[in-house]
Amino acid sequence: MRWRDLGDEECSLARALAVVGDRWTLLVLREAFLRVRRFDDFQARLGIARRVLTERLKHLVEHGVLRKVAYQDAPPRFEYRLTDKGLGLHPLLVGLVNWVDAHYAGKNGPPLLHRHVTCGHDFRSVMTCSECGEAIDPRAIAPHAGPGARKKKAS
Amino acid sequence: MRWRDLGDEECSLARALAVVGDRWTLLVLREAFLRVRRFDDFQARLGIARRVLTERLKHLVEHGVLRKVAYQDAPPRFEYRLTDKGLGLHPLLVGLVNWVDAHYAGKNGPPLLHRHVTCGHDFRSVMTCSECGEAIDPRAIAPHAGPGARKKKAS
DNA sequence: CCCATTAAGTCTTGAAATAAGACTGAGTCA
DNA sequence: TGACTCAGTCTTATTTCAAGACTTAATGGG
Numbered sequence: 001m002r003w004r005d006l007g008d009e010e011c012s013l014a015r016a017l018a019v020v021g022d023r024w025t026l027l028v029l030r031e032a033f034l035r036v037r038r039f040d041d042f043q044a045r046l047g048i049a050r051r052v053l054t055e056r057l058k059h060l061v062e063h064g065v066l067r068k069v070a071y072q073d074a075p076p077r078f079e080y081r082l083t084d085k086g087l088g089l090h091p092l093l094v095g096l097v098n099w100v101d102a103h104y105a106g107k108n109g110p111p112l113l114h115r116h117v118t119c120g121h122d123f124r125s126v127m128t129c130s131e132c133g134e135a136i137d138p139r140a141i142a143p144h145a146g147p148g149a150r151k152k153k154a155s
Numbered sequence: 156m157r158w159r160d161l162g163d164e165e166c167s168l169a170r171a172l173a174v175v176g177d178r179w180t181l182l183v184l185r186e187a188f189l190r191v192r193r194f195d196d197f198q199a200r201l202g203i204a205r206r207v208l209t210e211r212l213k214h215l216v217e218h219g220v221l222r223k224v225a226y227q228d229a230p231p232r233f234e235y236r237l238t239d240k241g242l243g244l245h246p247l248l249v250g251l252v253n254w255v256d257a258h259y260a261g262k263n264g265p266p267l268l269h270r271h272v273t274c275g276h277d278f279r280s281v282m283t284c285s286e287c288g289e290a291i292d293p294r295a296i297a298p299h300a301g302p303g304a305r306k307k308k309a310s
Numbered sequence: 311c312c313c314a315t316t317a318a319g320t321c322t323t324g325a326a327a328t329a330a331g332a333c334t335g336a337g338t339c340a
Numbered sequence: 341t342g343a344c345t346c347a348g349t350c351t352t353a354t355t356t357c358a359a360g361a362c363t364t365a366a367t368g369g370g
Binding site: 010011012014017019027033034047084087091094095097100101103106109113117118123126129131132136143147149 | 156158166168169171174179188189201242243244245249252254263264268269270273276278280282283294295296301305
């Protein structure tokens with residue numbers, strides 16, 4: 001299977017990765033969550049090939065994760081802002097960051113903390129069950145075919 | 156910057172991606188969560204190059220996400236099992252799946268559901284604050300430098 | 311006017327990674 | 341014996357990436 005055909009898969013995870021699973025894409029979003037918006041700023045902070053950055057930004061805009069907004073007309077200049085859909089990924093990224101920090105703690109602790117402005121505390125993202133509200137024990141997850149399943153493979 | 160040097164970054168997200176950010180890696184883990192354990196099964200279900208699969212499995216074992224366990228001696232045969240560290244990624248993957256399903260619902264609904272065996276219901280993974288217990292509004296997350304920060308870049 | 315600078319890309323080139331599938335080696339099964 | 345299983349390894353052609361030079365349009369200073 002080719003990576004480029006991932007979006008055609010039935011599997012939800014495959015379709016998610018078709019959007020944000022390319023190299024650098026999640027790091028571009030990390031910068032976006034840190035309020036970076038302009039091409040050269042993304043490029044300078046990530047140090048990635050400009051060609052790749054161009055491609056990733058275009059892809060994220062096409063998938064509605066970022067919006068390209070003109071901030072001046074002459075010469076035309078644009079910035080990239082998160083959409084609501086893009087913002088929805090932030091808690092997940094925090095969860096991923098918490099996962100690494102839990103397993104590969106540096107000597108001094110995590111380099112970045114996240115404050116929950118609602119309650120004012122630095123927090124970890126705790127995954128809970130939408131039905132019973134309890135924190136999810138990873139061993140208590142049982143995947144099974146849903147209504148949109150075609151045959152046997154899915155996710 | 157080269158992708159291979161990602162693990163040396165201070166940024167937690169970069170270090171997470173150095174472990175699970177390669178092409179196909181998360182799909183390998185999806186299969187592992189669906190109880191797939193053997194090389195040929197992974198290969199047949201994913202349809203990826205065997206060379207790439209070999210590399211990804213080795214990488215995941217090296218990083219303690221999977222364990223390679225002999226299940227017979229002659230000829231030697233192995234299977235790959237999730238470690239606790241690997242299991243810790245399952246709620247995050249469910250969250251990612253929920254994210255796509257929310258934004259790109261198929262006509263029939265999601266192809267895969269997840270049951271929370273503790274309460275018996277199909278659930279979505281809701282990210283909540285470890286401090287106040289509330290569901291996290293993505294706009295209420297304020298990243299800031301933590302104790303392990305070196306200069307300005309992080310995550 | 312002339313030159314430097316900024317910003318958002320595009321282009322080029324050589325180096326890596328991936329896709330597809332053939333091949334290998336040890337052992338089992340009939 | 342010959343077909344088959346399983347877990348890889350190898351080969352080749354194609355794609356993608358890394359690094360940085362180049363482009364275009366405008367602004368600011370001397």
